[in-house]
Amino acid sequence: MVLAGCRGAPRDDADPPPRRVTQFSVINALMLGDYDGVFSIGDVLEHGDFGVGTLDHLDGELIVLDGRAYQVNGEGRVLDAGSDRKTPFATVVRFVGDGSLRCPAARSLAELDAFFEQRVPHANSFVAVRVEGRFETLTLRSVARQEPPYRSLSEVAKEQAVWHHEKIAGTLVGIRTPAWAHGLNVTGTHWHFLSNDRRVGGHVLDCRIEQAASTYQVCTDWLVRLDDRPEFDRLDLGRDMRSQVSDVESARGVGE
Numbered sequence: 372m373v374l375a376g377c378r379g380a381p382r383d384d385a386d387p388p389p390r391r392v393t394q395f396s397v398i399n400a401l402m403l404g405d406y407d408g409v410f411s412i413g414d415v416l417e418h419g420d421f422g423v424g425t426l427d428h429l430d431g432e433l434i435v436l437d438g439r440a441y442q443v444n445g446e447g448r449v450l451d452a453g454s455d456r457k458t459p460f461a462t463v464v465r466f467v468g469d470g471s472l473r474c475p476a477a478r479s480l481a482e483l484d485a486f487f488e489q490r491v492p493h494a495n496s497f498v499a500v501r502v503e504g505r506f507e508t509l510t511l512r513s514v515a516r517q518e519p520p521y522r523s524l525s526e527v528a529k530e531q532a533v534w535h536h537e538k539i540a541g542t543l544v545g546i547r548t549p550a551w552a553h554g555l556n557v558t559g560t561h562w563h564f565l566s567n568d569r570r571v572g573g574h575v576l577d578c579r580i581e582q583a584a585s586t587y588q589v590c591t592d593w594l595v596r597l598d599d600r601p602e603f604d605r606l607d608l609g610r611d612m613r614s615q616v617s618d619v620e621s622a623r624g625v626g627e
């Protein structure tokens with residue numbers, strides 16, 4: 372069917388709507404060890420300039436900030452993630468910011484989460500949150516590149532590297548996923564960090580804020596890109612892995 376010239380035809384994906392969150396694959400696939408990168412970082416950047424994820428072979432943490440993609444590898448080094456690199460799982464938005472909030476001097480990540488849940492009470496929407504400032508302390512983690520046959524993320528996370536930093540300036544990149552989307556993405560807020568000097572980053576397990584400001588964006592449009600390989604179809608993605616996801620993604624994980 373030819374749609375050329377049709378009014379209301381979809382716009383080019385090169386300019387995604389700002390309130391659309393796009394995720395590549397689903398969290399349960401990553402939990403089950405589906406670490407092969409099938410989506411290019413270039414594709415991810417076409418769908419957003421702000422977000423989180425990982426890289427091919429679970430090779431560290433992915434941070435997308437201001438249209439650039441960074442890898443924090445298993446040793447904690449921050450590297451540019453070129454557009455030809457691949458990812459098995461990422462979530463991005465084109466960040467424009469709906470509103471801004473002055474952050475409290477939160478003494479923990481849980482306290483920061485509670486603040487945003489109260490002040491941006493869109494419990495059933497995706498929300499992107501950007502926090503810029505100075506941190507008293509930060510607890511970050513990354514994971515080391517894996518080789519097949521892959522183990523589950525719960526197993527791999529037992530070997531995660533954890534770093535504690537003090538007095539550091541940078542940006543928290545947060546994607547909040549509603550509870551109804553469990554199995555699809557990390558429910559609650561998934562936070563990654565990148566320092567202003569681009570030398571320190573990772574998945575955030577905890578933090579204590581000295582002084583910070585935030586902007587946020589409520590997303591009303593949600594796009595899920597799925598892998599079309601047979602390996603993906605063989606995964607039992609309907610399993611309830613909420614407690615395992617929570618253990619892997621939070622400070623309650625075995626790495627602490």
Ligand SMILES: [Zn+2]
Pocket residue numbers: 423424432561562563574575
């Ligand atoms: Zn993460």
